[in-house]
Amino acid sequence: MIPIVTFARWGNYTIAFKTLFEQLGVKVISPEKTTSQTITEGAKIAPEMYCFPLKVNLGNYLEAIRKGANTIFMATALSGSCRLRYYGIVQDKVLREAGYQPNFIIFDQNLKDIYFKLKKISKASFWQILKAAKFCLRKLRLVEKLEKKAQYIRPREIEKGAIDRLLNEAFLKLEKINKEKDFSNFQKEIFKKVSEIRIDKDRDVPKVGLIGEIYTVCDPIVNFEVEKKLGQKGFEVHREMDLTYHLKKKIFLWKDWIIQKEINPYLRSTVGGHGRDAIYEMLKYTKEGFDGIIHLLPAMCMPEVTVRPILEKIHQESGIPFLSLSLDEQVAEAGINTRLEAFVDVVENYYARKKA
Amino acid sequence: MKVGIPRALIYWKRPYFWENFFENLGLEVLLSPMTNKEIIETGVKTSDPENCFSNKVYWGHLLWLEGKCNFIFVPRLKTNEEKLEYCPKFFGIPDLAKILVKTPILTEIFDERKEKFEKTLEKLGQKLKKTKKEVKEALEKTLLREKEAKEKERKKFFEKISSKKKKIILISHPYNLYDEYINLKMGERLQKLGSEVIFIDEIPANKLQAEWPKFHWEFGKEIMEKIDEILKHEISGAIQISSFACGCDAVLKEFVEKRVKEAKVPFLYLIIDEHTGEAGFQTRLEAFVDTI
Numbered sequence: 001m002i003p004i005v006t007f008a009r010w011g012n013y014t015i016a017f018k019t020l021f022e023q024l025g026v027k028v029i030s031p032e033k034t035t036s037q038t039i040t041e042g043a044k045i046a047p048e049m050y051c052f053p054l055k056v057n058l059g060n061y062l063e064a065i066r067k068g069a070n071t072i073f074m075a076t077a078l079s080g081s082c083r084l085r086y087y088g089i090v091q092d093k094v095l096r097e098a099g100y101q102p103n104f105i106i107f108d109q110n111l112k113d114i115y116f117k118l119k120k121i122s123k124a125s126f127w128q129i130l131k132a133a134k135f136c137l138r139k140l141r142l143v144e145k146l147e148k149k150a151q152y153i154r155p156r157e158i159e160k161g162a163i164d165r166l167l168n169e170a171f172l173k174l175e176k177i178n179k180e181k182d183f184s185n186f187q188k189e190i191f192k193k194v195s196e197i198r199i200d201k202d203r204d205v206p207k208v209g210l211i212g213e214i215y216t217v218c219d220p221i222v223n224f225e226v227e228k229k230l231g232q233k234g235f236e237v238h239r240e241m242d243l244t245y246h247l248k249k250k251i252f253l254w255k256d257w258i259i260q261k262e263i264n265p266y267l268r269s270t271v272g273g274h275g276r277d278a279i280y281e282m283l284k285y286t287k288e289g290f291d292g293i294i295h296l297l298p299a300m301c302m303p304e305v306t307v308r309p310i311l312e313k314i315h316q317e318s319g320i321p322f323l324s325l326s327l328d329e330q331v332a333e334a335g336i337n338t339r340l341e342a343f344v345d346v347v348e349n350y351y352a353r354k355k356a
Numbered sequence: 357m358k359v360g361i362p363r364a365l366i367y368w369k370r371p372y373f374w375e376n377f378f379e380n381l382g383l384e385v386l387l388s389p390m391t392n393k394e395i396i397e398t399g400v401k402t403s404d405p406e407n408c409f410s411n412k413v414y415w416g417h418l419l420w421l422e423g424k425c426n427f428i429f430v431p432r433l434k435t436n437e438e439k440l441e442y443c444p445k446f447f448g449i450p451d452l453a454k455i456l457v458k459t460p461i462l463t464e465i466f467d468e469r470k471e472k473f474e475k476t477l478e479k480l481g482q483k484l485k486k487t488k489k490e491v492k493e494a495l496e497k498t499l500l501r502e503k504e505a506k507e508k509e510r511k512k513f514f515e516k517i518s519s520k521k522k523k524i525i526l527i528s529h530p531y532n533l534y535d536e537y538i539n540l541k542m543g544e545r546l547q548k549l550g551s552e553v554i555f556i557d558e559i560p561a562n563k564l565q566a567e568w569p570k571f572h573w574e575f576g577k578e579i580m581e582k583i584d585e586i587l588k589h590e591i592s593g594a595i596q597i598s599s600f601a602c603g604c605d606a607v608l609k610e611f612v613e614k615r616v617k618e619a620k621v622p623f624l625y626l627i628i629d630e631h632t633g634e635a636g637f638q639t640r641l642e643a644f645v646d647t648i
Contacts, residue, residue: 049598049606049627081444081572086607089569093610267451269432269465272444302603305406306448313455326406 002027003071003103003121006064008057009034011219012147013243015175016139021073022178023132024122029069030175031060034221038063043329045098047090052298052328053215054087056222058094061102065095071103071121078108081272082303109250135180142187144242146170147227149194151238154231156199163197164228166190206351209285210239211278211311212296213304216327217241223296223327224336230294233344238290240281241274266310275303282314291354292321292347299328321346357484358384359462360425362417364391365410366433366446368530374429376501377477380494381486386425388417391537395420400630402456409599409629410531411445413538418453427460428453434467440574443604513558517589522551522648525586527612528597529575529605530557538628539597540637549645551592559586569611576608583615593622593648600629622648 005021009031021028032038034056042059061072074091077084088106095102107117118129146167153163170190177183208230216223217239227237249255259280260270266279282293295311297304308324315322323343325336359378361367367374375385388395391413399416421428430450433442450463464480466473474495481491517523524546532539533555543553559582571577583594594616598605609625616623624644626637 047606047610049601049603049609051603051606081441081447083603083607085572086569090607090610093614267448269434269447269451271448275448300406300601300603302444305404306445306452308404308406309452309455310448 001070001103004029004069005071005073005121006031006061006069007073008053009060009219010215011221012143012171013140013218015171016136016143018175019139019178020118020132020136021122023135024118024124024128026122029064029067032063034060034219039329045094047094049300050090051083051301052222054083054091055329057087058091061091061095062100065100065102069102071105073105073107073117075109076106081270082301084273131180135183138180138183139174140243142174142190143171144244146190146194147242151227151231152236153194153197153199154228155205155234155236156201156203158198158200160232163194166193166197205234205236206291206347207285207289208235208237208292208294208347209281209290210237210294210296211241211281211285212274212294213298213301214241214243214246214274216296216298218243223325224333226294226296226325226336226340229337229340230344235292235344235347238285240284241277246274266313267307271303271306273301273303275307278304278307279310279314282311286314286318286320290320291351292323292343294343295322295324297324297326299326299331319350321350358386358425360386360388360421360428360459362414362421362428362430363388364417364535365414365531366431366449368534369433369442370502371530371534372505373498373502376498377494378429380497381481381484381490383484386421388420391417391535393537396537396630406601408445408601408603409538410529410602411449412630413531413535414449415456418457422457422459425459427462428457429462432463432465434465435469436574437468437473438574438577439469440577441572442574445603509558510560513554513560516552516554516558519552522592522645523554523590524551524593524595524645524648525554525556525559525583525591526595526597527556527579527583529599529602532597532599532628533557538599540628540632540634542595542597542637542641545638545641546645549642551645554586556582556586561585571608573604573608576604579608580611580615583612587615587619587621591619591621593624593644595624595626595644597626597628600627 004027006029007017014030018028018030038059039056041062042055042057046055046058074088076088088104092104105117105121107113115129150163150167157163173186177186210217210227218241220227227239230237259276262283263276263279267276270276278295285293295308311322321343323339325339361374375387378385395416396413398419399412399414402419403412403415418428430453432450433446435441450461453461462483464476466476477495478488478491481488526533526542546553556579561578561581571580596609596612598609613623613625622644624640626640
């Protein structure tokens with residue numbers, strides 16, 4: 001059997017993951033864009049009380065399996081305390097019960113495990129894997145950099161929607177690039193185009209921090225493009241949580257210690273997942289004089305639900321506007337929009353009062 | 357000095373241990389009453405809406421104790437003596453309790469990956485101005501009592517397993533099994549329907565590692581082991597009870613169900629929360645008992 005690989009979709013990072021497999025010479029079927037149809041399908045076969053990302057993942061797999069994929073690559077956190085630890089096993093079990101026979105490859109988030117599992121499936125040499133990984137990381141960084149630039153430009157651009165049009169185009173092109181040389185040229189070109197977008201530099205805009213669970217925060221489709229919507233309403237959105245942040249924490253282990261020191265008055269222990277980081281980020285944004293905080297989480301996410309009362313306490317102490325959005329298969333975009341609009345009003349008032 | 361202990365969640369992990377321990381240390385202990393409607397209502401009102409039902413009940417008990425004692429004992433349970441983790445929601449409970457009540461919280465971190473249980477108790481004793489010797493004596497006395505209780509349980513189990521009636525095992529966390537208000541007197545109901553009820557806790561653990569995914573949760577491993585053990589006997593049915601929004605059970609249920617069904621034992625899964633009605637519950641139990 002020739003392995004045809006698929007994996008769970010995760011925002012624009014999907015582009016980078018696809019590249020990793022392509023560079024190794026593995027046949028890969030990239031997961032399609034998540035739609036409400038995908039989510040419904042995934043939720044149908046998923047355990048009812050499991051958290052939301054698992055259901056979305058399952059929906060992604062099903063679509064890819066129908067297109068011919070027979071091998072699924074899934075990351076888990078074998079050292080964590082949250083349910084991500086059991087994602088692989090449960091997804092494998094659920095898919096089998098639904099009558100599919102995928103070859104499920106579960107890898108832990110450490111270099112050794114990833115390396116050997118990649119080697120086994122692609123039979124590539126050490127250098128090939130190293131090169132592919134480097135290319136993947138470069139694409140990943142570019143995606144993040146572009147997203148960060150967009151956060152700054154959106155509220156300031158003179159021609160509305162210019163940056164989003166550019167980004168859409170860029171991500172489509174980026175997906176097709178499969179040579180590192182082309183990539184370097186593309187990177188230069190895209191940064192030049194971004195800098196050519198006309199912006200009103202002096203405009204003073206309210207700042208909103210986006211915190212919460214990493215999957216929902218980083219996937220614009222799952223969180224109904226909260227970042228873009230707020231940006232177009234004239235807010236500068238900041239988001240520290242992304243894949244690089246997560247990977248950095250894996251390398252610089254003392255980061256956790258620093259975070260713990262900062263949040264000691266509120267929480268004196270880990271609660272699994274990125275629970276502590278949410279508190280840390282909220283404290284940081286509050287200190288930096290932000291005008292609002294949005295907390296995103298999959299409904300019933302264990303770490304985020306545990307820390308939410310603490311976030312609410314910080315909100316009460318500091319008076320900073322705070323909105324917590326739980327996402328699951330039953331949430332509709334209209335509901336999120338209404339709540340966002342109300343939040344926008346609150347933030348604008350807060351901002352105006354602060355300036356006066 | 358009066359120490360309050362909420363009779364919910366953590367308490368049921370080691371029933372009678374904490375109250376005996378503090379009494380043996382020479383403190384006055386105030387236990388919150390068995391769960392009632394009022395406690396659930398206050399708990400649900402104050403808790404985060406997406407928190408699990410068992411946690412909501414715990415907040416209810418905590419608020420009941422507010423102002424009635426010098427401090428409330430809320431341990432931070434992290435890992436047990438097998439170095440397996442407790443539910444991650446237990447990790448943050450003392451901090452959330454501090455937000456909720458004004459009465460001082462007495463807490464200590466029980467993490468046996470880093471520190472022995474006895475050592476942690478000594479630290480706890482220090483906070484109460486007790487010497488190491490006093491703590492040691494109190495612990496020995498308490499453990500003796502606990503052992504007696506466990507011995508009794510064992511005897512009861514062998515009686516039950518040799519009974520001629522239909523045997524049904526109830527699978528859940530201790531805080532759902534022993535709190536009768538929460539599980540709507542499940543045990544009593546099943547007994548009235550003419551079956552012998554065996555709580556998963558009463559089963560002596562089978563220490564052989566089964567082929568199950570290695571759970572890093574103490575209850576996960578324990579429940580799977582005990583199910584393996586009980587399935588060697590003749591069992592008519594198995595019922596699993598989960599609190600609504602229990603994240604751990606979402607994982608556990610998948611494997612419990614698979615294991616029980618592989619052994620061709622009828623399986624019923626019930627979710628309890630503050631809206632669970634008695635009538636609906638009774639109907640489902642009757643139907644289940646009829647099928648087996």
